[in-house]
Amino acid sequence: MDRMPRWADLVLIPVISLLLAAVISGLVILAIGHNPLEALGIMVSGSVGSTYGWGYTLYYATNFMFTGLAVAVANHARLFNIGGEGQAVIGGLGVALVALYIPWPHWSLALLGSIAASALFGAAWAAIPAILQAKRGSHIVITTIMFNFIAAALLNYLLVGPLKPTGTMETATAPFPEATHIPSFRDMFSFGETILFRGTPANLAFFLAVLLCLLVWLLIWKTRLGYEIRAFGFSEGAARYAGIGSTKIIVVTMLISGALAGMMAVNNTLGEAERLILNAVEGAGFIGIAVALMGRSHPLGVFLASILFGILYQGGGELQFALGIPREMIVVIQALVIMFTGALDNMVRMPLERLFARRRPAPAPVAPPGPTLHPPGRPAAPTNPGTAATE
Amino acid sequence: MTSAVQSQTQSQGQSQGQSQATPAIELRGISKAFGPVQANKDISIRVMPGTIHGIIGENGAGKSTLMSILYGFYHADSGEILIDGRPTRIPDSQAAIRAGIGMVFQHFKLVENFTVLENVVLGAEDSGLLRPSLARARSELRRLAQDYELEVDPDAVIEEIGVGFQQRVEILKALYRKADILILDEPTGVLTPPEADHLFRILRNLREQGKTIILITHKLREIMEITDTVSVMRRGEMTATVRTADTSPAQLAELMVGRKVLLQVDKAPAHPGAPVLEVENLRVTDAKGVERLKGVSLAVRAGEILGIAGVAGNGQSELLQVLGGTMRATGAVRLNGRPLDLSGREDARDRRAAGIGHVPEDRQTQGLILDFAAWENVALGYHDREAYTNGPMMDQAAMKADTADKMQRFDVRPPNPLLAAKNFSGGNQQKIVVAREIESGPALLLIGQPTRGVDIGAIEFIHKQIVALRDQGKAILLVSVELDEILSLSDRIAVMFDGRIMGERLAGQTDAGELGLLMAGITEGAR
Incomplete structure (x- = not known):
């Protein structure tokens, strides 16, 4: 039985969790001798107060959208893909190879090539744990974690060896050719004399991420494959009974998941760095887990949670710059948000459910049949009508 | 035992001839509402010490709510609880345990x-x-x-x-906590007939030692067999309390449902045609190396119901799963003369395409996805059929319309295709599964435990649908651990024991006694 309206589940709980995280963060900031309200003001204005701030916020958010979607898709098949980090690293390798070694005539073709290569590389990196899970029962959580390390080590090797241009000390590939540079927000949104998003990394890949949110939503709730993925995720026994093969679902879902994580490289490698550097992913693969958790594995939720984490990332950076609050404290604030929105979900949920149960009649444990099961005047999903019945 | 028929509401309290004794439990005017749903309406009941008191009623009648109030899980909106004559407040289960109440849940804890x-x-x-x-x-x-x-x-x-x-452990837990009053919620739902018999022996022993037992069930047979007094609930109200000796199954059924119920299946003689399903020497070995099917051979003809009787765990589940395409086997199976692949290359989808419908034994873990809406469940297994698809997309409008149609024809309540499966009662869940499998137009219908956890009204309906399908000339393989169901529904009966078919009988020429011997693996003495 749904214990409370969907809007409460999707909106109210995250908002309350965020407020709690904000209060605790405020206390932390107070404890190290700064004014929490001033800090909040700096975070907000630094992240969303200017096109400069937005240019960074949306850049980070784009990264999190890719990895968040990757985790979300796998979640629907009850597969916990912790390997987004490694898949994004290997996706970067794919981008670097096609950008460096194929002479692209125009950035649009380079973009398409990079999308394909990053998706393919990311998917391939996810495929091995997927096949091990499907055929051998090796737990996907363990194998994907291990593949993060392997990916990092592999990239390390390549960037100090084969891919490093001779004569440099830096662990990075050569810069990608001019023809592979995709438009940044500055290129797209500046008119004549007005320069917007000056010096910021946000780029075309943001729109790719938004498009992928939409495609993932279609995939999960509108296609037969999505139906099979969800069926498998909810009940393996019922899936087998329905003739939905577990091997196929595990492998296909992980390929999609890996491809999504891999495509993050279009943003950070092709769009921003314009060469492949070490540590380019910067933990975005793990933030993606928090994003998917907070977004309830729904693309719209992932989108919103990504923006929020983008704000936290960028606002946190500004805080460090303006008040000299150490970087570690900013990580603490981010961790508080993750903890309250993800891990401590039930702390908010359970009192709230009780509140709703008292206000609005919950049905008896043995549900009496009849129209009472569906109280009138409560639309199933005010936030997202398309998924009302399916989630 | 004292006088015979008494007025229904005043008849309890005399079963041991102690009309002046204090009831072990007395509930006075208990009411409990969940919003507009009145789960319990002004319920009064007296349970005498040293008796077994049955509470019977359909799913959703309010039995579990009443017991949850008694055990401190819910608080009554009004009314009074008296334990051994003393008014007692039971705010939580700790208080219930202190008051000497023990509870054995349907799902063990x-x-x-x-x-x-x-x-x-x-x-x-x-x-x-x-x-x-x-x-x-x-x-x-x-x-x-x-x-x-x-x-x-x-x-x-x-x-x-x-x-x-496991159930005995639950009972021991309660007794260890010094329970004098034992509440058992649908205790036989998970038990085989011999296990149920043993449980009843235990309950009788407990009664002899002076314990008071409340037995919640929807099985009339159990009420008749073991209780001293029975209370009937319908739609939140206590409609009657009678001495078991003074009532009959038919009367109880009528009190439960509120109308006359056919306890016997009404069906014409079968007119079997050509064999639809032929099974030869089917063998299954499980992952632990135990042979579960040891050479099963049988045939089901068009227009007949073959019932497989047997105690749970003697290979019936494996037989259904092999035929349904979710388990590998060796041997030969032919459907309308065409061989089926048993090696695992064909899955459940291929079986459906070949014309096998399958109502699985466990609707909660196989037949339905409880978190899916009804319309998504109606498509389960058939989601790639042309009527439901639109290229790679699902044709959701068609699926929902089709679900609404099926819900209406199979009397699923509430008829709301958007409602998640978990929000339907057991009987209505089963109707969704049965509707899906029958309406797919199978040549052969496999049906396992069609009425497990299903209330009487829905049992009657589901049985009618099965017989109607037979009368359309379809072949039906029925597996049930309820011998009554096998006897009343089948045209032919095969008994399974230890992975083998012990014997086959025509339904009219056998009885529970003979089948019971075969179910225990005894062939001598059976005709």
């Missing part, structure tokens, strides 16, 4: 990887140190085992013992 002893002690430890508690529990268990035929190996791990034993 045991720690799977703990031993029996540890489970019994859990939550009732004497001190911070475990050893003395365990020692005391061990000797106490030995005493209880002797007194009540409640033998369980105290050192066995829960997940390694059968459900019958």
Whole structure:
């Protein structure tokens, strides 16, 4: 039985969790001798107060959208893909190879090539744990974690060896050719004399991420494959009974998941760095887990949670710059948000459910049949009508 | 036993001839509403000490709510609880235990990887140190085992013992906590007939020692067999309390449902045609190397119902799963003369395409996805059929319309295709599964435990649908652990024991006694 309206589940709980995280963060900031309200003001204005701030916020958010979607898709098949980090690293390798070694005539073709290569590389990196899970029962959580390390080590090797241009000390590939540079927000949104998003990394890949949110939503709730993925995720026994093969679902879902994580490289490698550097992913693969958790594995939720984490990332950076609050404290604030929105979900949920149960009649444990099961005047999903019945 | 027929509402209290005795439990005017749903309406009941009191009613009648109030899970909106004549407040289950009430839930609440002893002690430890508690529990268990035929190996791990034993552990837990009043919620739902018999022996022993037992069930047979007094609930109200000896199954059924119910299936003689399903020498070995099917051969013809009788766990499940395409086997199976692949290359989808419909034994873990809406469940297994698809997309409008149509024809309540499957009662869930499988137009319908956990009204409906499908000339393979169901529905009966078919009988030429012997693996004495 749904214990409370969907809007409460999707909106109210995250908002309350965020407020709690904000209060605790405020206390932390107070404890190290700064004014929490001033800090909040700096975070907000630094992240969303200017096109400069937005240019960074949306850049980070784009990264999190890719990895968040990757985790979300796998979640629907009850597969916990912790390997987004490694898949994004290997996706970067794919981008670097096609950008460096194929002479692209125009950035649009380079973009398409990079999308394909990053998706393919990311998917391939996810495929091995997927096949091990499907055929051998090796737990996907363990194998994907291990593949993060392997990916990092592999990239390390390549960037100090084969891919490093001779004569440099830096662990990075050569810069990608001019023809592979995709438009940044500055290129797209500046008119004549007005320069917007000056010096910021946000780029075309943001729109790719938004498009992928939409495609993932279609995939999960509108296609037969999505139906099979969800069926498998909810009940393996019922899936087998329905003739939905577990091997196929595990492998296909992980390929999609890996491809999504891999495509993050279009943003950070092709769009921003314009060469492949070490540590380019910067933990975005793990933030993606928090994003998917907070977004309830729904693309719209992932989108919103990504923006929020983008704000936290960028606002946190500004805080460090303006008040000299150490970087570690900013990580603490981010961790508080993750903890309250993800891990401590039930702390908010359970009192709230009780509140709703008292206000609005919950049905008896043995549900009496009849129209009472569906109280009138409560639309199933005010936030997202398309998924009302399916989630 | 005192006088015979009495007015229904005043008849309890005399079963031991002690009309002046104080009731062990008395509920006075208990009401409980969940918003607009009145789960319990002004319920009064007196349960006399040393009796077995049955509470019967359909799913959703309010039995579980009433017992949850008694056990402190819910608080009554109004009304009074008296234990041994004293008004008692029961704010939580701790208070219920202190008041001497023990509850055995339908779904056991045991720690799977703990031993029996540890489970019994859990939550009732004497001190911070475990050893003395365990020692005391061990000797106490030995005493209880002797007194009540409640033998369980105290050192066995829960997940390694059968459900019958697990249930005994639940009873032991209650007795260890000094319960004088034992509430059992649908205790036989998970038990095989011999296990149920053993349970009833235990309950009789408990009654002889003066314990009071409340038995919640929707099975009329159990009420008739073991209770002294029975209360009937319908739609939140207590419609009658009668002495069991003074009533009949038909009368109870009518009181439960509120109308006359056909307990017997009304069907014309079968007109079997050509064989639809032919099974030869089917063998299955499970992952542990145990042979589950040991050369099963049978045939089902068009227009007949072949019932497979047997105690659960004798290979019936495996037979259904092999035919349904979710388990590998060796041997030969032909459907309308065409061989089916048993090696695992064909899955359940291929079986459906070949014309096999399958109502699985467990609708909660196989037949339905409880978190899916009704319309998504109606498509389960058929989601790639042309009528439901639009290229790679699902044709959701068509699926929902089709679901609404099926819900109407199969009387699924509430007829709302958007409602999640978990929000339907057991009977309505089963109707969704049956509607899906029958309406797919199968040549052969496999149907396992069609009425497990289903209320009487829905049983009648589902049985009618099965007979109607037979009369359309379809072949039906029925597996049920309810011998009554097998006897009343089948045209032919095969009995399974230990992975083999022990014998086949025509339904009109056998009886429960003969089948019972075959179910126990005894062929001598059976005709």
